[in-house]
Amino acid sequence: MSGREAILGKLRAAASVSTDDAARREAVEKRLAKTPRGLIPARGQVDGEERVALFCRMAEAVTATVERVKKSDDVPKAVTHYLRSKNLAPSVRMGDDRRLKRMDWASQKSLEVKLGRADPADEVGVSHAFAAVAETGTVALPSGKDNPTTVNFVPDHHIIVIDAKDIAGDLETVISRLRRKYGRGDMPRLLNLITGPSRSGDIEQTMLLGAHGPRALHLIVVDG
C-alpha cells in the first residue's frame, strides 16, 4: 500500500492543502450521487418513427446493414434470409436470451442454433440489444448468460436484434436504464457499445472493414 499512500499524499499536497477537506468531499459525493447529464446534442432528441429512422440512418452511415421487421416472430426468417444472401452455412451462435428464446427458430428448417459462448468455428453470432442510441447509430449489449461477450467479437458476422421501443435518443438515457436494471453505481461486467462493424485505418489511413471483430454487422429492428 506504500505506493497508494505516496501517490494520494502527493495529490493532496498539490491540490488542496488550503481548501477545506469536508467541502471537497461533499462536492465529490454530490456529483457521484446526482450524476448530472451535461450537454445533450439536439440531433437525437426526436421521437417515435423519426427516432427509429435516425437510428437506422446513423447505423447505415457507419456501414452496418439495417433491416426492419414488423414483429419478433419475423426475426428467425430474417436471419435465415441474411445467411442465404451471404452464402453462409445455416448455423448461428447465441446466448441464453429469453427474448430470442421465445422466437420460433424451429420454423427455420435446417437452421442450427447453438447456445453459449462462441468458439472460433462460429461464423454468425446473434444478440438481442439492451438498448440503442439514435444519435450515433450505436447498439448497447451488456454481458451475461443472455449475451456472452464472445458472441459479439469472435464470429465474422454479427446480427443484433433491436426492439424499436428500446431505441433511445442519447447515450445518457441508456445509462439511466442501466442504473434502473443493475442498481445505482453498479454495472454488468461488460457493456459493449457497438457502432458499426470492426475496422482499421492503420495502413495509410484507409478505413478497411473487418479488422479483428466482425466483418459485417446486421441490425434487425423489430417495430411491434
Add this chain to the structure above:
Amino acid sequence: MEIQSPQFKQKARKAIADEQLQRAMGKAKIGFVGKRKKAVDALPEFEDLRSSARAIKDHTLEHLDLYLEAYERKVIASGGQVHWAETAEDARQAVLSICRAAGARTVTKGKSMITEEIALNDFLEKEGVRPVETDLGEYIIQLRGEHPSHIIGPALHLNKEQVEEDFRRVHTELPAGRDLSQPESLLGEARHILRPQYFQADVGITGANFLVAETGTSIIVTNEGNGDLTQTLPRVHIVVASIEKVVPTLEDASQILRVLARSATGQDMSVYTTLSTGPRRPDDPDGPDEYHVILLDNGRSSMLGTEFHEMLRCIRCGACMNHCPVYHAVGGHAYGWVYPGPMGSVLTPSLVGVDKAGHLPNASTFCGRCESVCPMQIPLPRMMRHWREREFERGLNPATQRFGLGFWAFFARRPGLYRLATSMAIPALSGLAGRRRWFRSLPFAGGWTRHRDLPAPESRTFMQQWRDRETAKQEGGAS
C-alpha cells in the same frame, strides 16, 4: 523506451530527407484534418461540448485524490484488484508479478500508450513472457522493432509496401506467391495470424481511455475489436492506466466521448466503446477470472498545480499532432520518446525532464492550430513557452542563442536606442536588397536563407510609418 529526445535536431534533419517517411506524412496530413472538420461541422454543439468536457476534467483534477479513492472502492467491490504504481518500474513489477502468478508465457496486448511509456514489452520479453501486440498498427511496428510514431496511428509513418515487406519477412509459413499488394490483403493476413494468439494467451493487457469513479469501470475506445478479444479470452485481464484518466460518472465519460472520436478520427463514435467492471460474474459464460488495474503516476502528480496542470486534461486524441506543421514535416519518431507532436512537446519535458527534452518545446512555430483543435482546450503553445522560459532560466539553451536574446533584450529595454538602431539598420538592409526585395543569403542568417529567401524590409521602420499615418489622418481630419 530509451529517451532520444536530445537528438531531436539530427533526427528531424534525417526525417526531412527520408522519402518513404515524407510520402507517408503527405497522406497523413490530408486525411485526419478533413475528417475531423467534417465531423465537427456536423455537430452544432461541438464547441459547447469542448467547454463541458474541459469543465469535467478541471473538476476531477481538483478532487483527483478523492475520485481515485472512490474508483478504487468500486473496483474492489466488483471483485477486481487495484495496484498503485508511483513509477514505471513499480508498474512493470506489478504486471510481472500478476503474470508470474498466472503462470503466463504469452500475453496479448490491446493498444496502450501507457505500456509504451513504461516500456513494458522489452521488460516482459527479458523476463521470459512473450508480449503480442494485436492492434494492426502496433503489430506492424512490433514486427519492425519500432515504437509508435503517432498516439492513435502507431504505423502512420509507413507505406503499405513497407508493411508487405515485413509480412513476407516474418510470416514465412504462408505461401510466398500470395498477393499482398492491397491494404485489404495485409489486414486479412494480420487477422488470420493473430486470431489463434487471442485464444492461446494467458493474460490480456489493455490501456484505458477512462476510469469511472461512480462504478469502478474502465473504458476502452477502439475500432478493430482487438482490445475486446484481448480482454475477453485470456484468464486474466490487466488494465494499465494513468491516474488522470479518472472521471466522476458515466455521464461524464459520455460527454467526453462526444469530442474524443470526432477529434481523433472524425468518427461520431468509435466502433467499440467497451465498459469493463470487474472479473467474470457467477453466471457469465465467458470473460476473465481476474481483473487487475494498475494505476500509474510516473510524474503526473508533480504536474498538478503547476503551469503544466492543464496538460492533465489531455485525452490522447492526437488532434494536436494531426494539425501540427512541425509534426507533418518530421513525423513522430523525431521527437525521440513516446509522445510526439505538441502534446508530446509539453508532456515529455514534464515526465523525463527539460534537460533531456528541451528541443521539443522549441520545435514549434506557435501557429496555435493545436490549441484551436484541442477538444480539452489545452493551451499547448503557452505551455511550450513556459518550458522555453524554464530552459532559459536553467541555462540549458546554447550560448549563441542566449547571447542573441541578451543582445536583443538590451535594445528592447531601451526604446530610444532601439528606434535609433532600427532606423539605421532597416534602410541599410532595404538598400542592400536592391530591386529584387529578397535576400538569397545574408551573413549570420544562414540557418534561414539556406532553405528559403528572406524578404527585405520596407525602407522605413514600423514606428516611422505609423507616425506618418497618424499625422496624415490628423491633417485629413482638420481639413
